[in-house]
Amino acid sequence: MRYLKLALKNTAREKKRSFLLAGAIAFGLSVILLVSALGDGLLDSFLNQQAGMISGHIVMRGFSLNERDRMVSRIDKNDSAAALGREFFTDLERINFRTTAQGTLINGSEAMQQMIIGIDPREETAMEKLLIMESGRYLTEEDEQGVLVSADLAEQLMINPGDRILLKTRTQQGMQNVTEVEVTGIISGDLGMMSDLAVFAQRTYLNTLLNIPEESSTEVHFFLTDPEGSEQRATDFWTFLQGRGVPLVDRPEDRSERQEIVAHLSQQEWEGTRYYLSSLEEDIPFVFVMSSFLNGTAMIVMIILLGIILVGVGNTLRMVIYERRKEIGTLRALGMKRSPLLFTLLTEMLLITLLGALAGIGIAQVAGAAIRSITFDGGHSFLDLFLYRNHMSLLFAPSRILSTVLTITVLVGIASYLPARKAAKLDPAKAIHSIA
């Protein structure tokens, strides 16, 4: 306790120097935390909010061959393999049966190709909470031919809620089909990049267009409460299903190989249904690539800043020791042992580091809050990637803050150790004599 007080007193004694060193640490840490928060925020907003619109964290498709040996995808509600998902995923939030197809929406001479996602609005209450309607409303059971389109698409096709437009697609066997649909609602672009990617329709109605039974679907989407590591979890589920004797499409580690396998599946012959599992990382990889890029950037920034901090800490301590040689010599002459002296010097540096870290966390939080409060106009640019409801998504994960502070503290300790030990080893007589 006595030595801790001494360290504290020493820190306060050299206010300017301590402030500068702590300030450098605070600045470095806040930059690292902000860049990481941007990457983590992007991934978090994507996994927990935006992805829900387009895809589950794990998606199961069931491929079978029709009487003409053409491959079709279909999974019924009582599918036994899909039911095994309830058994396997202990953190299952919900399961949604969806039908997806490529389609073209046509209004006069204007046309746009889009992914059409058939949902059951009674089941997808989470989707209702997630979507922000710019105009019109969410789908209800009554809107048999209703569709929800993005604000961007509505602008391009020049349509408003209540308008009737054409939806062209193909049946699952490949026959051309077209029908009239009614625009029920327009989804706000404020939801971020995912809001532009699909058109939502009633699953039963889309099924009739695809000429498959009304109650069936083409995909099962598993939403998990802990969606991180969806790729590994899909692999684990695949292994689990394999153990249960479920016929599966191979799942090699290389994702491009998987696509090749699916592309050539129609050339193979088999009976019954073969299940294909994909993860969010596989289906929408660019978000994960961007998040990794940001975290990688944060890591590089951290390495550079840590280097600067370490050199600064080492030099500061050397300077402190040089200036306090007489004092150190006197303390040693008065009987202070080496280890308490070492402890005092190290504690002094660690105190400055912790003060800097606390300030850094504070700066990052304030800056984060300021960035979050800015309302951006979704201009469909690269920035959209980071926006959710027109605001930047930043996530300060406590584990990341703790690990970064811990890393800095340990490294400062290492950088301080050698000069502190050298000071502790000083001969008291020589130390006093050198100053004299």
Next chain:
Amino acid sequence: MKKNLINIAVLLISGLTWLNAQSPDPQEILAAVDRNLNFETDFSCRFTMVTYRAGETPETQEMTLFSRPESVGGEEKFLAIVIKPDVDKGTGYLMQGENFWIYDPESRRFSHSTARDSVQDSDVNNDDLGTANFVEDYRIMGMTEGMLGKIDCWILDLEAKTESVDYNRIKVWVGKQELIPYKEEDYSLTGTLMRTVLAPKWSLIEGKYIYRQVFFKDELREGNRTVLVFDQVSLNSLPNHLFTKAYLEESSR
């Protein structure tokens, strides 16, 4: 009385014969159309495709097409390469039976596709370049007579036997004289008219009718249409290596 009966019988028989001559079996007409359109030999040509899109400048593309019927190659094959404009030059389409690939010369990669996609975003489906199989794919729902301009036609109303064809219902105007289709209306599964195809110009080469000019009109999108013009037609046999990915890669360089 006996004489009268004989007269009535003669009249009946000749009447039936006349009726038969006037209304031939629709199935036979359809089979004749298939025979007239499909070759028992290799086929090659160059075609120009002009795509009109509402509010846009028309796009013109030139392609070389090689095809081989199932009877020659064991499976139906065709290969088409874009030769103009320069920006699309080398883009290729290769069909070998059920497999269909698109070659992108820029990335030098093949992507597996379906024969149902459209050719270079036009109103022409890849399937349109292949063999006609009306008899196998469609059942006749009715036949009437009508004029298409000055051409006297049988109008066949056909319904798909299988979902693996592009259109559920088609109406074909078949010229009574040559038994070739001059007009086709394509309907979706929901019964909506999706596309009208007109083939006013034909050539007769070695006893086979070959399109010279075909118009495709998108009935869903106002102002969208595509015109195909065929020339340099040949029925000479083609080397086997033409219908390979390697040839497509090589010729795109």
